[in-house]
Amino acid sequence: MHVPDGFLDVPTSVATGVVAVAVVGTALRRAEREIAETGPALPGLTAAFVFAAQMVNFPVGAGTSGHLLGGALAAALVGPWTAVVVLTAVLLVQGLLFADGGLTALGTNVLTMAVVGVVVGYLVARLVLRLLPARSRSVVPAAAIGAFVSVPAAALAFTALYAIGGTVDIPLGRLATAMVGWHLVIGIGEALITAAVLGAVMATRPDLVHLARHLPTAAPEAAAEGAVDSPAPGARQPVRLGRRTLAIGGVATLVVAGAVSLLASANPDGLEYVAESMGFVGAARDSAVAGSPLADYAVSGLANPWVSGAIAGVVGALVTVALGLLLALVARRLRGARVARAAALD
Amino acid sequence: MSAPGATGPAVGWQAAAVSGADPATPSEADPAALDVRGLTFAYPDGRRALHGVDLRVEPGERVALLGPNGAGKTTLALHLDGILRASAGTVRVGGLEVGPTTLREVRRRVQLVFQDPDDQLFSPTVRDDVAFGPANLGLRGAELDARVAEALTAVGMAEHAERVPHHLSFGQRRRVAIATVLAMRPDVLVLDEPTSNLDPAGRRELGEILDGLDAALLVATHDLPFALQLCPRAVVLDDGVVVADGPTADLLADADLMAAHRLELPYGFDPRSVPPARDTRR
Amino acid sequence: MPHPVDGLLVVADSPVHRLPAQTKVVAVVLVVLAVVLTPAGAWAVLGVQAASVVLVAGLARLPAGLVLRRMAVEAPFVVFALLMPFVATGPTTQLGPVTVSQAGLLGGATLLVKATVGVLAAVVLAATTEARALLAGLERLRLPVVLVAILSFMLRYVVVIAEELHRTRLAREARGGGGPRDRLAAVAGGVGTRFVRTYERGERVQQAMLARGYTGRMPAFADGGATVGQWAVALSLPAAALAVLVAAAVAGRLP
Secondary structure, eight states: OOOOTTSBOHHHHHHHHHHHHHHHHHHHHHHHHHHHHHOTHHHHHHHHHHHHHHTOOEEEETTEEEOOOOHHHHHHHHOHHHHHHHHHHHHHHHHHHHOOSOSTTHHHHIIIIIIIIHHHHHHHHHHHHHHSOSSGGGHHHHHHHHHHHHHHHHHHHHHHHHHHHBSSOOOHHHHHHHHHHHHHHHHHHHHHHHHHHHHHHHHHOGGGOGGGTTOOOOOHHHHHHOSOOOOOTTOOOOOOOOHHHHHHHHHHHHHHHHHHHHHHHIIIIIHHHHHHHTTOHHHHHTTGGGGOTTSSOOSSSOSOHHHHHHHHHHHHHHHHHHHHHHHHHHHHHHHHHHHHHHHHHO | OOOTTOOOSSSOOOSOOSSSSOTTSOOTTSOOSEEEEEEEEEOTTSOEEEEEEEEEEOTTOEEEEEOOTTSSHHHHHHHHTTSSOOSEEEEEETTEEOOTTTHHHHHHHEEEEOSSGGGTOOSSSHHHHHHHHHHHHTOOHHHHHHHHHHHHHHTTOGGGTTOOGGGSOHHHHHHHHHHHHHTTOOSEEEEESTTTTOOHHHHHHHHHHHHTOOSEEEEEOSOHHHHHHHOSEEEEEETTEEEEEEEHHHHHHOHHHHHHTTOOOOTTOOGGGSOOOOOOOO | OOOOEETTEEOOOOHHHHSOHHHHHHHHHHHHHHHHHSOTTOHHHHHHHHHHHHHHHHHTTOOHHHHHHHHGGGHHHHHHHHHHHHHOOSSEEEETTEEEEHHHHHHHHHHHHHHHHHHHHHHHHHHTSOHHHHHHHHHHTTOOHHHHHHHHHHHHHHHHHHHHHHHHHHHHHHHOOSSHHHHHHHHHHHHHHHHHHHHHHHHHHHHHHHHTTOOSOOOOOOOSOOOHHHHHHHHHHHHHHHHHHHHHHHTTOOO
């Protein structure tokens, strides 16, 4: 999903660059405390690892192979702030040295892959982790679901940016559907690969996994119970992202998706609508409106074009999150069933 | 050279300090380069690696640290510059006890050369890597350049200063890794398997380089002929304790000792057939 | 006469090679911005802009075959650009048996040209700049020191890790049989183990840094800055690209 030059117009490219600098700067400051104490070796090597891992051909079945994006995986391993910095470093090298991703599109690529991909992947993983029993065995499915959601989320973010500054007129709804739909499929591959890689790490060095810290490893007796486990005596309480934080995060995602779509459709299509309804029909014609990407809206049957755009964005986000949660519940059900079967066999 | 008190092979090779000083009463006026007493260490998963190690190295002395894999040689080495902290016992470097407040000074005096040079060469060029240490000590400008040149010359890599690490051969990287720590001008150099993966010529060159150094050397190695050639004294570590300490030639000629601790001489090698390493103690 | 290649750098001496990295990075970003600023369908302007970048590649004595090979990274995205005429909106036109959007055709073709110029510019940058010099240039451009340090470690170890990953994958694939599940597990397992080893190496590197007195202050790579003359030379490229665009706009020749 490395966007090349020319996809987005100059104002949007510059704006995304500015926002990306601000966000990555914040992430750097948050991660810097750790980085300053321990040195840049670990994040640097993690970045090198993600870069190398992105080049690996993973066989995902049916004769196809997939590649790893790595945002959710990195967040699970080294924590969200460091992961943002790590993915940004990877994107910088890819853009500057390998021409993978346009240099004017760096802001866009950083926002979609290094920020949205990482943050959504991490938040969803934390959310799922709260639904699953608080054991280290829950980490891999939680991260996998986070990885699954992170890919279409990044695609949605790209769609939103394209709605703001895309250079070719494409109906927003069609683009959103296509991007999110296609990336839901890619998300499956990402989830599989993330699960497999993280599983291998958890098997040997669970202490290296940021997402698994504070989680007790399953004791054999506890696994046989099948019910929700209480942490082993003496183990530290799992750190929970407050319900409020998660709720806010979730709502924020939806609001952003909706608002951006609104904003996109408000400019200048909404302007035209307002102009017409206020009688300034003529004035609207000779502006850039005629050639805007949103001049012809054909998504839904709704007469009001900007509402349909907003709905498309919100629906996309809702579907993605819902799918993720559904997967989590299924995983929990299956786990319960499997454990109950195991207990029944004793 | 035979050390005072050394008799013959067989039993009697207990951990007795060969250098002459009585370990029970340290002398402030004449501190040992390294003075380890009762060093005990256990890993977080409970594995005990060191069970009370005593070791004393005099300034300028060269000591080989022998022992099978898993004996604790690397673990011991990591305590000497404060990377690992002991659960019990003390480590003194030139009289200064290693602790959380003394790390900076300890690391002026003791430097480690790791087994994998890529772990120590992390900068874009050779010069950057060698300059890293002294720059952290506060050197700048011409003084820093001189220190870098001095270290690179000592290992014979002066003309490679601008090169990138992954262009160097393994032997060259090993030499540069040594230069990076020499630039700190340590009193004690601890080397972990310095001859591993080196071809015979590289091995010889390494021996010549180490022989030209003033610092005390503690060389953890499986390469027994190398140990014999460079170090007049050897210490055998097994299962986290020192089981023998004495002249290298005598230890290597003690077949029972060797067999008891999985030490084996190369085919056809007779430790008595070569002249002993010279005594470099100050 | 082929030039030796050192990683991404084409080892040669040219005016482009001699420019300090920070000037080249800024020049490349600005020239691409100028290209992106050019409206769709302004073929003459785009042509001149593209030609100027090709000229720089020639000045840098870069072998054409090498440049073209490196530009192949663009390939997957070409598909997207080719789809544009089919998904875009607006008045349509007949292209043989299919009906395509005019705006999509124009936009897609423009996109293709712009992206290609961007890729070419990036290839020229990478082929004429040493890794260390690039880090120094980024530092002078005020990239946060921590980020430069992370990039430095990344560049240093990415070859090591890629080689290790490759070896691990080969070993695992040689041993693995079974269905796709097993194969994925084998490959991903190898990657996971590699992460553990990489992390452990990171810990050792950290120990090595601490042992050599690391206090939290990163070493600086950049010594001197670029001269005004060097900036002028580097910026002449984006200036030319912009000038062509402005001239066309003023002359009323822009679509």
